[in-house]
Amino acid sequence: MVKGKNFEVIIIGGSYAGLSAAMALGRSLRKVLVIDSGLPCNRQTPHSHNFLTQDGEKPAAIAAKARAEVLKYSTVQFLNGLAVSGEKNESGFLVATQDGAIFQTEKIIFATGIHDVMPDVLGFADCWGISVVHCPYCHGFELRDRKTGIMANGPRAVHLASLVNNLTKDITIFTMGNANFSAEELAKFDKHNIKIVETIISEIEHENGQLHHLVLNDGSRLDYDALYAAVPFNQHSDIPVALGCELTEQGYISIDNFYSTTVKGIYACGDNSGMMRSVGNAVYSGNFAGAMVNKELTDEQF
Numbered sequence: 001m002v003k004g005k006n007f008e009v010i011i012i013g014g015s016y017a018g019l020s021a022a023m024a025l026g027r028s029l030r031k032v033l034v035i036d037s038g039l040p041c042n043r044q045t046p047h048s049h050n051f052l053t054q055d056g057e058k059p060a061a062i063a064a065k066a067r068a069e070v071l072k073y074s075t076v077q078f079l080n081g082l083a084v085s086g087e088k089n090e091s092g093f094l095v096a097t098q099d100g101a102i103f104q105t106e107k108i109i110f111a112t113g114i115h116d117v118m119p120d121v122l123g124f125a126d127c128w129g130i131s132v133v134h135c136p137y138c139h140g141f142e143l144r145d146r147k148t149g150i151m152a153n154g155p156r157a158v159h160l161a162s163l164v165n166n167l168t169k170d171i172t173i174f175t176m177g178n179a180n181f182s183a184e185e186l187a188k189f190d191k192h193n194i195k196i197v198e199t200i201i202s203e204i205e206h207e208n209g210q211l212h213h214l215v216l217n218d219g220s221r222l223d224y225d226a227l228y229a230a231v232p233f234n235q236h237s238d239i240p241v242a243l244g245c246e247l248t249e250q251g252y253i254s255i256d257n258f259y260s261t262t263v264k265g266i267y268a269c270g271d272n273s274g275m276m277r278s279v280g281n282a283v284y285s286g287n288f289a290g291a292m293v294n295k296e297l298t299d300e301q302f
């Protein structure tokens with residue numbers, strides 16, 4: 001049960017970025033409400049890697065520890081729920097939740113993350129974050145020396161292949177259609193024995209998310225252990241755009257160097273506003289955004 005209706009800051013999204021912003025603000029005695037719908041993008045990954053002090057920890061355990069630390073600051077409250085709309089008014093913004101509550105706030109921080117769009121490949125979603133992964137820094141060490149596919153084309157495939165090449169020497173790029181590479185890129189693949197397959201993957205055969213075979217449209221069934229995939233994404237929440245926040249060409253919330261969006265009083269941090277997708281970056285950017293919102297409030301009140 002949330003106490004009160006008026007806040008200095010409402011943070012929408014209470015995973016790593018949102019909680020980190022809340023900590024900076026709570027430590028400055030700001031009256032904060034964090035609203036979180038409990039669907040972080042990494043929820044299917046058994047273990048999170050590459051974040052100091054939490055390497056190999058379960059994603060939900062990191063978030064639970066963060067939440068407990070943040071809620072020690074008595075001016076911060078946490079609401080399990082979905083924010084469904086935001087509206088500008090003369091005192092700042094009104095934020096409404098799915099269960100009908102309406103809160104007033106001076107500033108908003110969106111830490112809402114992004115939603116990965118699963119391709120139309122049977123079994124893909126079941127393996128996402130387990131043996132089908134997006135990031136060599138997060139999962140590459142655990143998948144080292146395995147028979148590995150990369151489901152991507154063009155510059156994204158080149159980028160992934162160059163990183164994964166240091167982790168395993170058995171790489172095939174699945175372009176899911178006509179390959180789109182320059183002669184120079186093809187020469188590099190050749191030099192590193194990286195194979196290219198243009199036939200579309202129709203199914204991933206797996207056991208509890210652990211990939212065993214890639215089944216192609218032509219009926220072939222190939223032994224593989226791991227697949228990197230570049231998938232499209234949407235903003236997890238449409239409230240920033242409804243409030244007038246501009247998006248970048250790539251679909252991220254447009255922010256300046258101080259995490260301010262294109263709408264005064266609204267900030268964004270974490271995955272929703274930058275392509276460096278990691279727990280470490282979410283924590284960093286949330287901490288920075290929290291400090292910037294505190295500075296804006298301080299400048300207005302001092």
Ligand SMILES: Cc1cc2nc3c(=O)[nH]c(=O)nc-3n(C[C@H](O)[C@H](O)[C@H](O)COP(=O)(O)OP(=O)(O)OC[C@H]3O[C@@H](n4cnc5c(N)ncnc54)[C@H](O)[C@@H]3O)c2cc1C
Nearest residue numbers: 013015017037038039041042049083113129270271278279
């Ligand atoms: C499969 C997978 C595995 C990964 N593994 C790793 C790893 O091993 N190591 C690593 O460093 N990084 C990893 N990452 C990246 C890392 O998980 C993200 O960078 C990080 O979770 C981003 O944090 P965030 O707070 O910005 O967003 P998220 O963690 O996605 O959280 C966003 C939160 O906002 C909430 N929300 C959204 N809209 C609303 C709304 N309208 N109202 C209320 N709440 C809302 C969501 O429910 C969610 O809780 C992985 C990512 C994926 C997809």
